[in-house]
Amino acid sequence: MSTAMANKLMSGSEVLLECLVQEGVEVIFGYPGGVTLPLYDAMYDHPIRHILVRHEANAAFAAQGYARSTGKTGVCCATSGPGATNLVTGLVDAMMDSIPMVALTGQVTSKLIGTDAFQEADTFGITRSATKHNFLVKKIEDLPQILHEAFYIAKSGRPGPVLVDIPKDVFQAQGHYQPVNSIHLPGYKFVVDGHNGQIRRAAQMIWEAERPYIYAGGGILHGDASEELVETVDIVDCPVVNTLMGLGAVPANHPRFISMPGMHGSYAANMGMYNADLLIALGTRFDDRVTGRLAAFAPFAKVIHVDIDPSEISKIRHADLPIVGDVKRILKRLNFYLRETKDEMAPKTEPSRAAWRTQIKEWMEEHPYDRPVSVDEIKPQHLMTEIDRISGGNAIVCTDVGQHQMWAAQLIRFNKPRLWINSGGLGSMGFGMPSAMGAQVANPNQLVFSISGDGGFQMSLPELATIVSNGLPIKIIVMNNGYLGMVRQWQELFYNNRLSQVTLDTFPKADLLAAAYGFKGRTIEHPRDLRSALEEAVAEPGPFLLDVRVTPFENVYPMVPAGGAINEMVLGQPSPAPAGVK
Amino acid sequence: MVEIISLLVENKPGALMRVTGVLVARGYNIESLTVARTLDPTLSRMTIVVDVDDRLRPQVIKQMNKLINVLQAQDHTEAPAVSRELLLLRVRAIATEGQNKDARTAILKEAEIFGARVVASNIEGFVLEVTGDPEKLDEFIDVMRSYGEIEVTRSGMVSVSLESKKLKLAPPITRGATQSEEEENGVLNG
Ligand SMILES: Cc1ncc(C[n+]2csc(CCOP(=O)(O)OP(=O)(O)O)c2C)c(N)n1
Ligand SMILES: [Mg+2]
Numbered sequence: 001m002s003t004a005m006a007n008k009l010m011s012g013s014e015v016l017l018e019c020l021v022q023e024g025v026e027v028i029f030g031y032p033g034g035v036t037l038p039l040y041d042a043m044y045d046h047p048i049r050h051i052l053v054r055h056e057a058n059a060a061f062a063a064q065g066y067a068r069s070t071g072k073t074g075v076c077c078a079t080s081g082p083g084a085t086n087l088v089t090g091l092v093d094a095m096m097d098s099i100p101m102v103a104l105t106g107q108v109t110s111k112l113i114g115t116d117a118f119q120e121a122d123t124f125g126i127t128r129s130a131t132k133h134n135f136l137v138k139k140i141e142d143l144p145q146i147l148h149e150a151f152y153i154a155k156s157g158r159p160g161p162v163l164v165d166i167p168k169d170v171f172q173a174q175g176h177y178q179p180v181n182s183i184h185l186p187g188y189k190f191v192v193d194g195h196n197g198q199i200r201r202a203a204q205m206i207w208e209a210e211r212p213y214i215y216a217g218g219g220i221l222h223g224d225a226s227e228e229l230v231e232t233v234d235i236v237d238c239p240v241v242n243t244l245m246g247l248g249a250v251p252a253n254h255p256r257f258i259s260m261p262g263m264h265g266s267y268a269a270n271m272g273m274y275n276a277d278l279l280i281a282l283g284t285r286f287d288d289r290v291t292g293r294l295a296a297f298a299p300f301a302k303v304i305h306v307d308i309d310p311s312e313i314s315k316i317r318h319a320d321l322p323i324v325g326d327v328k329r330i331l332k333r334l335n336f337y338l339r340e341t342k343d344e345m346a347p348k349t350e351p352s353r354a355a356w357r358t359q360i361k362e363w364m365e366e367h368p369y370d371r372p373v374s375v376d377e378i379k380p381q382h383l384m385t386e387i388d389r390i391s392g393g394n395a396i397v398c399t400d401v402g403q404h405q406m407w408a409a410q411l412i413r414f415n416k417p418r419l420w421i422n423s424g425g426l427g428s429m430g431f432g433m434p435s436a437m438g439a440q441v442a443n444p445n446q447l448v449f450s451i452s453g454d455g456g457f458q459m460s461l462p463e464l465a466t467i468v469s470n471g472l473p474i475k476i477i478v479m480n481n482g483y484l485g486m487v488r489q490w491q492e493l494f495y496n497n498r499l500s501q502v503t504l505d506t507f508p509k510a511d512l513l514a515a516a517y518g519f520k521g522r523t524i525e526h527p528r529d530l531r532s533a534l535e536e537a538v539a540e541p542g543p544f545l546l547d548v549r550v551t552p553f554e555n556v557y558p559m560v561p562a563g564g565a566i567n568e569m570v571l572g573q574p575s576p577a578p579a580g581v582k
Numbered sequence: 583m584v585e586i587i588s589l590l591v592e593n594k595p596g597a598l599m600r601v602t603g604v605l606v607a608r609g610y611n612i613e614s615l616t617v618a619r620t621l622d623p624t625l626s627r628m629t630i631v632v633d634v635d636d637r638l639r640p641q642v643i644k645q646m647n648k649l650i651n652v653l654q655a656q657d658h659t660e661a662p663a664v665s666r667e668l669l670l671l672r673v674r675a676i677a678t679e680g681q682n683k684d685a686r687t688a689i690l691k692e693a694e695i696f697g698a699r700v701v702a703s704n705i706e707g708f709v710l711e712v713t714g715d716p717e718k719l720d721e722f723i724d725v726m727r728s729y730g731e732i733e734v735t736r737s738g739m740v741s742v743s744l745e746s747k748k749l750k751l752a753p754p755i756t757r758g759a760t761q762s763e764e765e766e767n768g769v770l771n772g
Contacts (some may be wrong), residue, residue: 128600128603183755
């Protein structure tokens, strides 16, 4: 930071942009408006990259795709009032999945705040519960401190979205960029190191266990602890599952990796969870989609719970051994203690652990995920299997929410962290394609798939323009079953198969739709075309829209019905014809 | 069950909204809430009484501690602490009506027993001020009700710990410091 900069008189907008530069921000996903005019004017000749989305909701999703695929803090920007309210879903989504994001919103001029001015909304109030923290900037002098605090809060501890609301007059005011050398948030306390005694005890508990089981979540990715986790798995030589948020934390091809547990998790993953005598829960929060009926969740297991957020400990399931802190640091030390005590402690329980591994393997072989292939219809699972083949565990896959998301999570493998991007906690439809934009912007040379349902795709449709404008070579796959498939599945199973408002009988022709935006698209209906069409999409230098017509009445299995016990999975049966469609 | 929470909060815009927002969003019903400045004018002390299951008490404290503007959150429910509430009560007892003379005298007697003070008096009746624990105030209200029409304003509970708990604060962090530097500063250890 040069003194010249500190002395230079700048507008609030310029100060803001300087803060972003200082934070290493490469790109903003945003949409301008009345009160952000001064900011966008300053951007006009500023080197920072801005990507004009076509709807603010997608700015927040794109910023998340950027953050989820890189671990860096994503930035989105919207104008006051409707711009800010359009961001809200993406904020809550980032909050639920602990994604570092800074949202910048314009606000009406300070003097007009509280007067129901044009495009005024109480953004600070509205986003209070949608953010980890939020700020309303009162004067230009506060801008640098607040912005750097915002970035610090977003990324540190348990990451999350932070919103900074900036009135128009603050953008316009003249001031200086005062370098911020120190951040003091006395109430923002988080522990990173983890209690040493507890970590030692954890090692001991692990060696004493006969059926240890590692249940690792998104925290492993946020904490960049994948390497350490694999080491733990290797030392203990025990089964491991990754939650929907944690897929990729352990490479899918690791011999001890089972799959995802939970409502649509694998048979072996859930049986393992049910029968374990020690659950090693790492950066995960016992979501109801994982546990099913709590009373029947891992009923024989003691629980070691590692999390950076103390409020997650014993929130859902009592932790017999809680360790609060950064999972990477804790695993490093745990691995040390495990190694140190292995020779002495492991042999006694090793025969039981060997039997446990054999049991898990049997379960895996007994009921692997179903991968049906038909000669005249494209089965959704067939589509995912083919995408998996092309990806080979290395492509970035962003999905929307619904059946396609679950099949993708089950059947596409990820050999590295940060390849699998989806809205887990909030389950926001319309997330897939915009998040793929963010991921592709961050990883311009990587193969990025956006996989949506025909419902969710239509929620993010306007972003086709953004994709084309920015030359993002995303492979947009629509798993088109003609229904809001996941809702239809529940209507079939739990509402007497009366299909109410789930039929999507109109869908644009993919070739024409893509052509209208100036790129290539194609619809396929026959399994013989599946592989070649996917290869064509991947070979295309630009974006490609592939509409894949799949069997409409196919259900995601295994399934733990809501409130059911995880070991009582429905393994699947063919769908009967609907009782009625409205 | 009720939980008495004592919070030390930065006096920043929105701090109260954050506290009440989290409580409401997590489904904890607020029975009472008081807030006022501390000796340090940049900080406020809040005493909040919430209606929660006993088992959830630690969770409420953790949720409060997560708020960036909250410097300290303590559970005073069973800890050594003193809790008091202030009550202002207006009781109607018209002086001119002959047979009410006795009632007025009785009210003042009763007030004395409860340690209540008369803060206003006119021919319509009295306004009495009394502090105590909630049960005592409930009793006082019951007694006064028997003398005539009453109106009551309660302050909500205020609470102070009998022990001085060391305030654990996050120290300032140096921007751009590497992780190991931060560790050396003991910064991230909260
Ligand atoms: C914004 C939003 N609205 C509604 C839902 C409820 N919902 C969950 S899955 C689903 C169906 C999605 O249909 P589609 O996009 O076609 O995917 P499919 O399940 O068919 O793969 C719906 C409506 C949601 N998750 N998000
Ligand atoms: Mg569908």
